[in-house]
Amino acid sequence: MKVFYSDHFVLPLPEGHRFPMVKYSMLRERVAASGVCASGEMRVPRPVSDEEILRSHERGYLRRVVDGTLTRKEMRRIGFPWSERMVERSRRASGGTLGACFAALKDGFAANLAGGTHHAFADRGEGYCVFNDSAIAARAVQAEGLVERVVVIDTDVHQGNGTAAILHGDASIFTFSIHGAKNFPFHKEESDLDIALPDGADDGEFLDALEDGLEKALDRSGAQLAIYLAGADPYEDDRLGRLCVSKEGLAERDRLVLESCRERGIPVAVTMAGGYARDVEDTVDIHLRSIEKAATLLDLERGVAHG
Ligand SMILES: [Zn+2]
Secondary structure (H helix, E strand, O other), X not given: OOEEOOOOOOOOOOOOOXXXXXXXXXXXXXXXXXXXOOOOOEEOOOOOOHHHHOOXXXXXXXXXXXXXXXXXXXXXHHOOOOOHHHHHHHHHHHHHHHHHHXXXXXXXXXXXXXXXXOOOOOOOXXXXXXXXXXXXXXXXXXXXXXXXXXXXXXXXXXXXXXXXXXXXXXXXXXXXXXXXXXXXXXXXXXXXXXXXXXXXXXXXXXXXXXXXHHHHHHHHHOOXXXXXXXXXXXEOOEOOOOOEEOHHHHHHHHHHHHHHHHHOOOOEEEEOOOOOEOOHHHHHHHHHHHHHHHHHHHHHHHHHHOX
């Protein structure tokens, strides 16, 4: 399975910053060791171009990001200090989702070991998100004429508010977000389908709601491509999550999402989104299982195709 990584574009953070940057390199090492990629299948994505970004973001915002002229308030909202490397990393992380979409359309499944930056709006970033990779990638594959309809399946514990806002009124891209009702962002945007779960929702509650939402989203979207945000933060030991989903519950989530898409012949690009477990190894474990599940289904598909 083709997997895109950009962890070596390191964004310099001050000591003690709570963003778990290390998860990306740890995840790449675990994926490399796991054997899910043949040689040459782990790839560095190209950066997304201004033209691609401008299909989802305002020109003035892009210019301020590139020039480093965002206001202090805008930077505080993003949560990272500005640097040229922050800009490059943000372009590459979106490029990874774009690469995974193109690869998924060929192969059935592919993954970006970053991305899921769903709090980025057309005119601002927020919550560690600068550019909205899902919106950028969906519109890029549409612009190439490869697909008409896309579904974004966002299972990160935080609502995909930026994605919902950017794609509001765009009937060709269906947004589905399942998240904690009381989690950040406190003001929720309107996705095509939102499911807000109460604090402490456990495996059963989470999975029942997901199954129901997935069926609606896949029925209503008529999608030819899915972008799946496999956030690790609905996990019971996450520092920022308020739900109580176990690792097994999250593996079952992966199975539900990926198999439901496969049954309907919808290719899936898997992206990582958030994950802030007390022990970063837990976050990496959860992400790795999402990747492995997609790779297993891809093997099945190839097995069938090759008889
Ligand atoms: Zn999150």
